[in-house]
Amino acid sequence: MPRRSAGLLIHRGTGDGIEVLLGHPGGPFYxxxxxxxWSIPKGEYTDEDPLDAARREFVEEVGIAVPDGPAVDLGEVRQSSGKIVTAWAVAGDIDVTVAVSNTFEMEWPPxxxxxxxxxEIDRVAWFDLQTADTKILASQRPFLERLRAAVG
Structure with missing residues (x-):
């Protein structure tokens, strides 16, 4: 059974002015x-409602409350690792200067x-959709296309 993650693609603006919030993974490998x-803020879950997991992981990884409002289902993608990622789009404007991520420990240097x-995330930033296409993991690009279709 593949591992599963759930995440939120926070967006603001309309039309050609849409921006998305992405996180850069922390740690020495990145x-x-x-x-x-870059990635949508997301995390693994098992016996939890995926949308609840996405909201929990957003708070853990970004340190900011999830914006109020409806969550638009963006479906699933399979990453190269085999992990299945489910995402939702939520409209909101977040001040990235106050973002603080949870941490993980690893042996370093090896x-x-x-x-x-x-x-887990060393920084978050807003990107217009064209720039986000370059920044985001290739396997997560379909979420950007689905967001374009959902919000026009």
Missing amino acids: ARKDDGS RSGTLQSFP
Whole structure:
């Protein structure tokens, strides 16, 4: 059975002025990566309603309450790892300067025996849809297309 994640694609603006909120993964493996590395804030779940999991993970990874309003189902994608990601679009304007992510620990440098803490998301930013196409993981690009179709 594949692992499952759920996330939210927060967006603001209309028409050609639509912007989306993406997160850059923290930790040493992504420190020098940019284009093709950003993601919707998301996380794994098991025995939980996927939309509830998406809302919980957003708060954990961004540290900001989910905007009020309806969640538009953007369907699923399968990432190269085999993980299935389900996403919803929610309209809202978030101040990214106050974002604070939860952390994870890993041995770094490898085989050093030293555990270090890193943020799950080291930064969040707003991107217009054209720029987001370049920044987001290739497997998540369909969410941007589905958002375009949903909000016009």
